[in-house]
Amino acid sequence: MASDLVQRRVPDYRVPTLFPLRPGEVAFAHGPASVESFHAIGDGSRPSSSTFLATSGRFGLALGVATYAIANANRQAQATADATPMWRPAFGGSIVVTSQGFYLLDHAGKLDWDWDSIDLMQVVGFSCLVMQGQSATGPVTWRITSDWAELVFVMWAMARHPRHPQLLDRSWIPARWPEWAEQQGYRPFLPEHPALEG
Template sequence: MDQLTPSGRPWLPADTALWTTCRIVTDIRSGQVPDERVPTYFPLRDGEVPFAGGIVSVDEFRAAGDGSYSTSNAFAFGTGTLGLALAATTLAVNSSNNNARRAQAEADAQVTWRPQVRGQIVVTDRGFYLVDQFGVFPWGWNSIDMMQLAAFGCVIVSGRSTRGPLTWRVVTDWAELVFVLWATNRHPQHPQLVDGSWMPAGWIAWATAQGYPPALSRPELRP
């Protein structure tokens, strides 16, 4: 992950989330069930434990269209000087509209990060839930085939959905928790989990200096 240079900045909610993540990871590695809990407005599966929740922003790596567009061929007929002017204006408007449609279609055909979800995330021991104005969408660890922390609070997820494979960029204070729980369950040999690089460089020392020594600062619990 990118080097974190927190010197001089205040303690943020993202730091509290990472500090809490360290507590959860410590409990899991020591064979205990973490004490952290959050309430939910939707039912969970039997025995499922909700650890944390907060705001989330999800973008999907995809195209918005296939590059096709419909042209406008409307034409105004008339006679005399006024009719010729009207016809010329109609042609110009049609050309402009068609050019705009073509440009939009070309832009839509580009594969890039596009907004997908703006809402809340709830992270549990079995996966996570995305909640927005359209409903509640559960994601189990087994539906996710690849994951990588790209930056502090940002994780890239590749998985299998009801509409096929997808790749998401998930931005949330709980990105590190999502990664650690998934990797612990699905890929314990993930390089970022094994070498501890899932944590921002220098963060443990900085948090300790702020008076919040993370549980992971205990040598026996480090990766």
């Protein structure tokens, strides 16, 4: 499919969808996907404690103070961790890749992404990409893991950023994948094409 797209051919492959597509839209692929979001879930402030310290005797008082101090340190460590932006699980479900964008489906519903809503994309590993885009609730940075990640990247890059470095130098292609694809009987993988010449 990627080879067809680079050569400006419409891939023959189609998949059915359980939802209507936009006019002129064609669905090419469907499969499992997981999404992580890069963000913090707190501001670093420590939640106030309502711990009541009741003790008796010198040992009881020392034990109570130590327990309170440990709990306090644990709350502070958790608050610091919550304030640190990091990859956090967002949702898991499936992805449908189309000629105009992609859809993410989970138990809560369907999220639509058209190519124009995505500002940045990069393949960061086998079947894994990072994207930044403008969602209905504001900007997001997501890491999507799916067997169709590379196809999503190629389609977005061809639509929005044909001079993307990974598209030009073909570093988005997994190692030894072209040789494997040709051994399976597919057309030569991404032959030379003016759109990809540096």
